[in-house]
Amino acid sequence: MTKNEIADVLTEIATLLELKGENPFKIRAYQNGARNLEALEDDLGELISSGELSKLKGFGDALVQKITELFETGKLEFYEKLKASVEPGLVSMLEIPGLGAKKIKAMHKALGLDSIEALQKACEEGRVAALKGFGKKTEEKLLLGIKNREAYGKRHIWWAARAVADPILAGLKALPEVVHASHAGSLRRKRETVGDLDFIVGSDEAKPIMDWFVAQEGVAEVTAHGETKSSVRFESGLQADLRVVRPPQFAFALHHFTGSKDHNVMMRQRALSRGLSLSEWGLKPVEDETFENSLVAETEEDIFSHLDMKWVPPELREGLGEIEAAEKGELPKLLEYSELKGVFHNHTVASDGRNTLEEMTAAAEAKGWEYWGVADHSKASFQANGMNEDRVLQQLEEVHALNTSGKFKTHVFSGIECDLLVDGSLDLSEALLMKLDYTVVSVHIGFTQSEEEMTARIIKAIEHPATTMIGHLTGRILLRREPYKVNTQKVIDAAIANSVIIELNANPKRLDMDWRLWKRAAEKGLMTSINPDAHRTEHFEFVEAGINAARKGWLGAENVLNTRSLDEVTSILSLKRNHLKESLSS
DNA sequence: GCCGTTTTCGGCCCGACTGTTTTCAGTCG
Known part of the structure; x- marks a missing residue:
């Protein structure tokens, strides 16, 4: 059983125990175990066999025994008995x-x-x-x-939730009673999907703000309408919560409702260790009954400062090491939108894109990018109008003509999104691929292979000398399609060993490879490229979602190929191509 | 079920809203 499957079992155990009326802290222990397991970056099998698992926080004897049983046999007697005792x-x-x-x-x-x-x-x-x-x-x-x-019951992808949230936030900020306003929750933390929208307002007059909020256009149901909190559901099913606090409490409330829950628990524990109690109302000595004499925080920075820490960007507040890093002053300098100098992996009308090479180049130039790369589909992607050898060569000439025409300042790199065939070979010949500037290799067929087969297939592609980067590593479509089975750690290690990049596909429905894997992978030396996978000019905007994911994965500009200048990228890509030439001539 | 240089037992983060209650339980985040 895989790590995530085991985590699902632990979560289900927690739920079943809840229905049986078990000790709430026992239930929490299972929930924590599931979450800790999902966040684990090391290979679970190795952790178990080396005995390291039991040394990790939150994994006591009982959990280690159950995880081991699940990992080794795929079954757990305790779980089976428990399940049988509760009506489904x-x-x-x-x-x-x-x-x-x-x-x-x-x-x-x-x-x-x-x-x-x-x-x-x-x-x-x-x-x-x-x-x-x-x-x-x-x-x-x-x-x-x-x-x-x-x-x-549905969650919503961040991109869609943000589109709903932005006008609400603008509306709140325009109200005369509003002093401060911000979104919060998973939307602010830039999670890939969002359950509901959270808004925090600082004001001395809550009622008119609440009244405006529940009377917005598109509200289907008002589920709460109190003095400090209101909740509404929109016709789309999206729920939005608004909390109004007095201006001095705004920073505390913003921090509290931004979460995550794990982050907040750690922050509270840290406060307690200093004799302080932290809540959405303030930061006070534990012995005080009220928050009247709370420490003052104009901004979130002040809250962290009171606890001797640097401000933690919301994207990092997942309880995955940010507290420790903040106290040591070792928070990373996260990637910024302005640091991108171009993008790879984009499509044109030559395959299934909607815009021409020139239109895409004009759009890239309008964004101020130094370069962009075209990577249309290869012939095996018949449904996407993939290109055969002749058409690839033809496009290469078009790219060359455009670059030498002087029409645009933005340089075009010629690439391809080459299909990775079921047996691990590439859809186009090495000789052809070496004529291009780079190759993105992606899986579009044969999703149902076993983990061993898929992992071997992708590693074979990584070892191919023409491969520059791997596209959407797991093929997941958020809220719609599960990732195909692949051992990501083995793939990451192979990519590092072969100087192959793994893209961070920035399509808001993909965000693949998952942000949870990047911190550790980058520490080991993996490089990424924020790739919008644009099929039309507007899709260049997707890089914002990719940057969100990169930031959640603790990545900085140094980890990202497309923060490099045109000259640097040119030399990095040609280095890879020269290796290819050597391998062909030997 | 986990954890621990104050504890191997007795803690485990904190508060708002709703609905059903006359003081609070359940749910949610």
Whole structure:
């Protein structure tokens, strides 16, 4: 069983224990275990066999034993027994908003409800409202929750969530009562997907702001409308929360609601170790009853400063080492949008893009880029109008003509997105590929191979002397398609050994390779390229999503090929090509 | 279930909102 599959089992164990009414701290231990496992960058098998796993924080004897059993046998007796003891319908009932383990247990006990269907029927018949602790409103809410489960349960890609959030934030900032306003939560942390939108406002007059917020266009339902917090659901299913605090509390609230939860827990523990208590209302001595004498924080920087740390960029606040780095003053200088000097992996009308070589060049120049690279599909991607040898040569001539025409200041690199065939060979000959400036190698077919086959296939491509970079390493489409199975650590090591780049595909639906893997990979020496995979000029904008992911992966300009100048990139690419020539002549 | 130079037992982050309650439990983030 893989690391992530084991993490899923631990999460499910936590859920089942919750439904059984187990000790909440035991439940948390399993949840932490799952999260820690997912964040693990080392090879799990090695950690287990070397005994290193039990030395890591959060992995005690019980968890190590269970993880080992799952890893080695793919099964866990404890889990099987636990699962058999809980009705599966109870687990699915947790998906309904407002329904937690305790209420589910209560309804199961009193009414024998063991599925969402049974719950719906009971609500319609008024049997739930008759229960102690439940009422008419609860019943109505549950029915609505069941009805909207499909649309509301979904997460949203960051790019789409941001498009909804920006006008709301602008609207808030335009209100006369608003002193400070910001988005928060996973949107501000730039997670690849966002569950809901969080807004924080600093103001002395909350009511008109709340009233404006719940009366916005497109609001389908107001789920809360209190003095400090309001929540709405838009017709799209996206939920948005607004919290209004007084201006002196704004920085504390912003920090608190930006999270993540793990980051906040560590920050609170750090405060406690200094005799202070941190919450969204302030930072006060533990013994104080109120926040009246809270330390002052004009900005988030002040909060971190009170705890003897440098400000941590929101992208890093995932509880993955940022606290330790901040206290040592070892936070990285993260990649900035302005540092990009060009992009690779883009398509034109020659394959499945919408714009011509000239249009793309003009768009790249308008962005102030020194260069861009064309990488249309190769012939095996028939559905994407992939190019055969003749068309590749023809495009190469067009690129050359454009570069020498003096029409644009922006240089065009000639590349290709070459299909990686099922047997690990490339779709075009070495002789042809060496005529181009670079090669992006991507998997577009044969997704269902085993992990061993896929890993071997990709490593074979990495060892091919013409390969400059690997495109969208795992093929995932966020919220739609799971990644294909591949041992990323082995691929990363092979890429480093062969001086091959792994792209960070910046398409907001891909963001592949995942940000969680970059910190460790870059430390080991892996280089990336922020690649928009543009199929039209507007898609160049995708680099913003790629930069978000790079920042979440602790990457700085030094880790990224396309922060290099035209001259530097030219020499890096030709170095790789010269190796190819040597290998062909030998 | 995890953790520990104060503890191997007794802690484990903190607060708002809702609905059902006359003081609080459950849920959520």
